[in-house]
Amino acid sequence: MGSQEVLGQAARLASSGLLLQVLFRLITFVLNAFILRFLSKEIVGIVNVRLMLLYSTTTFLAREAFRRACLSGAPRRDWKQTLNLLWLTVPLGVFWSMFLGWVWLQLLEVPNPNVVPHYGTGVVLFGLSAVVELLGEPFWILAQAHMFVKLKCTFTMSLQVVAESLSVILKSVLTAFLVLWLPHWGLYIFSLAQLFYTTFLVLCYIIYFTKLLGSPESTKQQTLPVSRMTDLLPNITGSGVFVNWSEAKLTWSFFKQSFLKQILTEGERYVMTFLNVLNFGDQGVYDIVNNLGSLVARLIFQPIEESFYIFFAKVLEREKDASRQKQEDVAVAAAVLESLLKLALLAGLTITVFGFAYSQLALDIYGGAMLSAGSGPVLLRSYCLYVLLLAINGVTECFTFAAMSKEEVDRYNFTMLALSSSFLLFSYLLTRWCGSVGFILANCFNMSMRITQSLRFIHRYYRGSPHRPLAGLHLSPVLLGAFALSGGITSVSEVLLCCERGWPARLVHVAVGAFCLAVTLGTAFLTETKLIHFLRTQFSVSRLPDKTT
Structure with a gap:
């Protein structure tokens, strides 16, 4: 398969499901904005930080x-033994939910029941919802191994997006209804909504596989290692062995790494939960701002990173530098990397420059005075800078991990371990010094170090070739001037027109921002012609039918 064809597939992967995700995210965004107007900061902090940390820790330790292990290795395996191994996630999830539930109830600070009622019930039901979600793990693994990866079935990928997104929307609808009609229920509301979410998600997988295994097309093609639903249940294989012990040992090896990875993944929440650096109200505001600020990163940057990682991994050969590979593939990879870096830089700069002057207004619209009157605007402004670093890091790391040799990946893992450990230390120290903004500053420092490591690798990788993909991080002086001018104008506009002067003044502030944004994007269109050509080409390619499916 040629590099151009692989590039077309990567563009299709990046665009498939994106509109669905945007639609579902917007619906959830509106529902959450409605819910926030009926909640206290303390309840938001307990639910989104304390209880969701219990849920995510339980599911991660039980299934990661x-x-x-079960998605590694060759596809030829005894799937009965693999499915038996996967069902062990359920009793493991029961153990972790009970153990962590005891920690959450006995060792951590318990909130005031007058402010946050029914905390104990919330802990129990969030732990139960984690166990319920683990019931769908065999279905998820089977789908990933035989449809998402092997068959490249875009419809199935969209089905997963629809199932998960629809579950989130229904959860938000139920939460909004209960908050409006039964506000005195407290944490009962969010606990029942979370349990409903996981139950509905598992039912979606069960219903889909029931229909899939019962369809004549599936029986004819025999693309799955099971033929009926009962084959998915635990059972003894013909050899009398319950699990594949090599897979079990591999699982144990990964399991020993899971503790550290989970701590580093949820570092901020663990620091907030176990070290009490913020009160419950500040935790709630930080979590809302964090979710709001990362919305663009999840919608745009993450699909691009995942899809073009596949592109770089297919086009480039590991263990070889640029001079020892097909020069056509190296040239295409360099051109794509340069364009992606330019796109990430422009998108990140746009969010940073315009987000600074519109953070307070956005928070006021989203959550009212609860978010816009306190530390929320400062948090969101800081997060806008972090989004710029997130965008660049996503592109640089997707290339780095695709091109590194195994030995380089192993060395890089030690570097990441050191950086992540330092992040936890900086989070604690900076939060003690400057409050919740310290978490974002620690994230910015950590991301800057990761970008530096990736840039050094890319520079070394292309050092012996005529290609210079890092030129994508250079912008024309005219465009930089447009960004600087827009930032200054919108900042003055915020001081004069927003946000205590009523909606007429706010609308003028929005109009000023829209005009500056149009001028900035127009300048980018005229100056970054190479990027515009890349986007036009890939958008056209992504709309072509995929002949490989």
């Missing part, structure tokens, strides 16, 4: 190692 199994996922990595």
Whole structure:
């Protein structure tokens, strides 16, 4: 398969499901904005930080190692033994939910029941919802191994997006209804909504596989290692062996790494939960701002990173530098990397420059005075800078991990471990010094170090070739001037027109920002012609039918 064809597939992967995700995210955004107007900061902090940390920790420790082990290796395996191994996630999830539930109830600070009622019930139901979600793990692994990866079925990928997004929307609708009609229920509301979410998600997978295995097309093609639903249940294989012990040992190896990875993944929440650096109200505001600020990163940057990682991994050969590979593939990879870096830089700068002057207004519209009157605007302004670093890091790391040799990946893992450990230390120290903004500053420092490591690798990789993809991080002086001018104008506009002067003044402030944004994007269109050509070409390619499916 040629590099151009692989590039077309990567563009299709990046665009498939994106509109669905945007639609579902917008619906959820509106529902959450409605819900926030009826809640206290303390309840938001308990639910989004304390209880969701319990839920994510339980599911991660119970299934992460199994996922990595059962999706590794050759597809030829005894799937009965693999499915038996996957069902062990359920009793493991029961253990972790009970153990962590005891920690959450006995060792951590319990909120005031007059402010946050029914905390104990919330802990129990969030732990139960984690166990319920683990019931769908065999279905998820089977789908990933035989449809998402092997068959490249875009419809199935969209089905997963629809199932998960629809579950989130229904959860938000139920939460909004209960908050409006039964506000005195407290944490009962969010606990029942979370349990409903996981139950509905598992039912979606069960219903889909029931229909899939019962369809004549599936029986004819025999693309799955099971033929009926009962084959997915635990059972003894013909050899009398319950699990594949090599897979079990691999799972144990991954399991030993899971503790550290989970701590580093949820570092901010663990610091907030166990070290009490913020009160429950500040935790709630930080979590809302964090979710709001990362919305663009999840919608745009993450699909691009995942899809073009596949592109770089297919086009480039590991263990070889640029001079020892097909020069056509190296040239295409360099051109794509340069364009992606330019796109990430422009998108990140746009969010940073315009987000600074419109953070307070956005928070006021989203959550009212609860978010816009306190530390929320400062948090969101800081997060806008972090989004710029997130965008650049996503592109640089997707290339780096695709091109590194195994030995380089191993060395890089040690570097990442050191950086992540330092992040936890900086989070604690900076939060003690400057409050919740310290978490974002620690994230910015950590991301800057990761970008530096990736840039050094890319520079070394292309050092012996005529290609210079890092030129994508250079912008024309005219465009930089347009960004600087827009930032100054919108900042003055915010001081004069927003946000205590009523909606007429706010609308003028929005109009000023829209005009500056149009001028800035127009300048980018005229000056960054190479990027515009790349986007036009890939958008056209992504709309072509995929002949490989």
